[in-house]
Amino acid sequence: MSNQFSFKNIEAIIFDMDGTLWNALKSYAHIWNVCMAEFGIEGHIEADDLLKYMGYSIDEIFAQGIISTPKHLDRKQFLTRLEEIEDQLMPTLGGELYSGVFEGLKELHKHFTLMLQSNCSRKGLVNFMRYTGTTSLFTDYLSWGMNPKPKSDNIKLLMERNCIKRAVYVGDTQSDCNHAHTAGVPFVYMTYGFGDCADADIEFSSFHDFVNQVISDNYEQ
Template identity: 40%
Template structure:
């Protein structure tokens, strides 16, 4: 199921079932004890237990039930919150709207070849770094070079990438173009990514969604973290309660730092358990937010 609600609801029902079973057991024990006391009969064993042992058992069961009921009330709030309708949706790009890792890897390897650097970047290596800020990426990919050389190479890679995105593009996730069109009828839509300056614009043009996106902001514009840039978009457009949609634990952390809900899409490159609502495909996300 696209929306991670059914599983959590089933878990909650199972928890309630256990509490109900234990309550019935405790009630049965006390009924037997009460019946024995009413008949003034001498103490007898209950399932091999003396009266005192039975009393201790019943008391223990009731304490356990009390603990479980309290736990259920606390846990109930952590299963799934029907989200308050936001006033806008801010999307991550890579791993959320499309997969362009093959094009990104090609741009790295093209530049390495042009510069005579004996190095190859694979898709798997690059996929593990999707969502990272550029300075972290170049530290991991090029530990053998000093900072200035890394920046020079990275700048060249991004220059090549602009043309390559127009030529090669990427893979738009199922339902994204149609879904964004439907969502734009209900919300202003934004894209915010840890990519280089100009890459989001290249993506928007390639995907043909310019009329659907109100604004975009890339890390390469100011080299600030996502939580800072989320707040910039909020201030610029007067957003009161946006949500951020992303595919990594880092996206969730930055959403928390910005003080807004995090919507996790599990089909991307990362994993996390820290989210307000989760979707396994884009159409499920669209259906949910258009129904709020």
């Protein structure tokens, strides 16, 4: 991490969702349990069980063996139903925004283009924005469910279609960092999130401090 990093002259800020803007692990665990019960799969998933899988798509989470799957289970059918249940329940279950996120996003929206990019389901980002009342703050968004490509590709696509040359990606895992750097953008690591990161360009322990630094680098003498 460089102590000399500056946000000076950035045009856009692209945010990861889970572990960066909110914590919805309890809701996700409930959704997995509902789906497992429908398919007669034994076991129970707790929020903490999902921690190490955050940042992965549901296909990747399933492939890594989060549940013991019966031999007869139709993988595609299960994952399709899992996404359907998520779409049905997340608008009411939601998650909890981290401290300072709502106020911080409103302040950043006054000065920069804000976008969302996550490895969540097709409607995951829409559900997030509606539940948190932040829809008007984001110019664009793209999830793995909408475009099943690596996060680095989707970051670049967001920048290209919004004519953005200078952006940062804000996330909470080493994977987020790797994809940001592959996309050619600096990575901002939020240490309060779900993962670790060894080579972020800059890190913050609170969203409030992040917002203050961005504003200070661009508008204070």
